[in-house]
Amino acid sequence: MKIQGKMFIWLSVFILAMAILYGVWSKEPAGTTALFLAFGLAIMIGYYLAFTARRVDAMAQDNKEADVADEAGELGFFAPHSWQPLSLAVGGALAFLAIAMGWWILYFSAPLILVGLFGWVFEFYRGENQNQ
Known part of the structure; x- marks a missing residue:
């Protein structure tokens, strides 16, 4: 889960840079606002994942030497088909x-x-x- 938090935080940094560049270059308010909102969403998700990663045990995806089978097992409860x-x-x-x-x-x-x-x-x- 740590890697996802880092990925979203780096994505939010990239989106912020693109929002500033787009806002200065195009002077178009709708696209600039959309990019700043995308930055806000990415930083919220990144912060949540990074915060949660500190409170849960390390998963196989956090280990560079892990195999796919290391996370095998029950994944949780899923609802059956529904109309x-x-x-x-x-x-x-x-x-x-x-x-x-x-x-x-x-x-x-x-x-x-x-x-x-x-x-x-x-x-x-x-x-x-x-x-x-």
């Missing part, structure tokens, strides 16, 4: 279509979004995926 993102995607697409075509389409998109949202949030409280 809820499809409902959210269709509802979201209809909601954006409502902005362009007519607000009456929101009457069809709101129930799809709500069903998808509640279904995804409460996915592990009912059905075959219910936690015992």
Whole structure:
């Protein structure tokens, strides 16, 4: 995790230099602002990863002599397949279509979004995926 923190911090230094160079050279405010915001995001991620790396044990990726198999094993819990993102995607697409075509389409998109949202949030409280 230490290497990722260093990579993001160096990336943020590069983005800051490019933001200053772009701002001075182009005098265009939108791109300059976007680059400074990208710098802020990169430095936040880099600081978080560097801060977290000090509190956790060294991982295989921090060891130059490590093999790929050194990190083998259980990676964590992953949710099984779900149909809820499809409902959210269709509802979201209809909601954006409502902005362009007519607000009456929101009457069809709101129930799809709500069903998808509640279904995804409460996915592990009912059905075959219910936690015992």
